[in-house]
Amino acid sequence: MRAGSDEHYRITQKSDGHWVACNKTGQGIGDNIALVRDLEPGLGFLDAVARLTGEPVVQREPLAEAPRRTHPARLPQTRADRHAGRVYLHGRGISSDTLDHAERTGFLRYAGGSVLFVGRDARGGLRNVTKRLIAPGPDDKPKRDLAGSDKHYPPILPGNPRVVWIVEGGVDALAARDLAKQRGKAPPTVWVxxxxTVRCFLDNPTVQTLLLHADSVVVVRDNECTAKKQAETDAAHDLQMARIRELRGNCADWQPPVGVKDVAELNGREQERVRAGRPD
Structure with missing residues (x-):
């Protein structure tokens, strides 16, 4: 390519049919689009294509991103799902009466191979769903929150509104109800x-109202497998209790006996003892 007698560009066709350009010193420039942009510095890629084709380039509209889910999906529940879930929870020591109560109140649902613990808003809408697998595989995460779940809405198992227990997991909540019944007490209201480390549910106005109307609020602790883990968990529960005291002035705690992981394990052991007819 010359301007008068001066050579400015040299253009060569490669064996694959593509044209490439270099300047008069032999420095590579690139394909025809690159050549046009070298001739007109500052020209955009699409404008360079338009120069070569003689037609305007139609820009594609960017693909719209799917909106972020703000509510968990309502998973379908079959009779087989319910049966499998109840068999699993019976095996964890939970009574049929407590399962019936949890189902009636919307706290407990079932989906394929899992049980669901459901937190709802004031209108009864699903806002927070924890899924626990019945038989997790070696690479499965046994427990997870469904997409769109909001921990400001804790699953609540209704009971005596004057006594509130706060536990970590859904099976713990069911177990707390059975333990109270076994001891001849009115089952507490249990929050999951x-x-x-979760405290955001304590910012929910509905939760705060329930706290203020309760006579006693109990944070249920766990026994961990290492001293380091125990210290971390205890510190996190201490922060939960501190926040509750800010809201209502007092808060108690409860911890299972040494050697028992949590309230769910304690209830499971007691149910085994009852079935075996062993005394306390």
Whole structure:
């Protein structure tokens, strides 16, 4: 390519049919699009294509991103799902009466191969769903929150509104109800925090109202497998209790006996003892 007698560009066709350009010193420029942009510095890629084709380039509209889910999906529940879930929970020591109560109140649902613990808003809508697998495989995570779940809405197992227990997991909540019944007490209302480190549910105005109307609020602790883990969990529960005291002035705690992981394990052991006819 010349301007008068001066050579400015040299263009060569490669064996694959593509054209490439270099400048007069032999420095590579690239394909025809690159050549046009070298001739007109500052020209955009699409404008360079338009120069070569003689037609305007139609830009594609960017693909719209799927909106972020703000509510968990309502998973279908079959009779087989319910049967499998109840068999699993019976095996964990939970009574049929407590399962019936949890189902009636919307706290407990079932899906394929799992049980679901459901947190709802004031209108009864699903806002927070924890899924626990019945028979997790070696690479499965046994427990997870469904997409769109909001931990500001804890699953609540209704009971005596004057006594509130706060536990980490859904099976713990069911177990707390059975333990109270076994001891001849009215079952407490039980909230599922979702973990020792979770405190955002305490910012929910409905939860705060329930706290203020309760005579006693109890944070249920766990026994961990190492001293380090125990210290971390205890510190997290201490922060939960501190926040509750800010809201209502007092808060108690409870911990299972040494050698027992949590309230679910304690209830399971007691149910085994009852079935075996052993005394306390």
């Amino acid at each position: 925090s979702g973990g020792a």
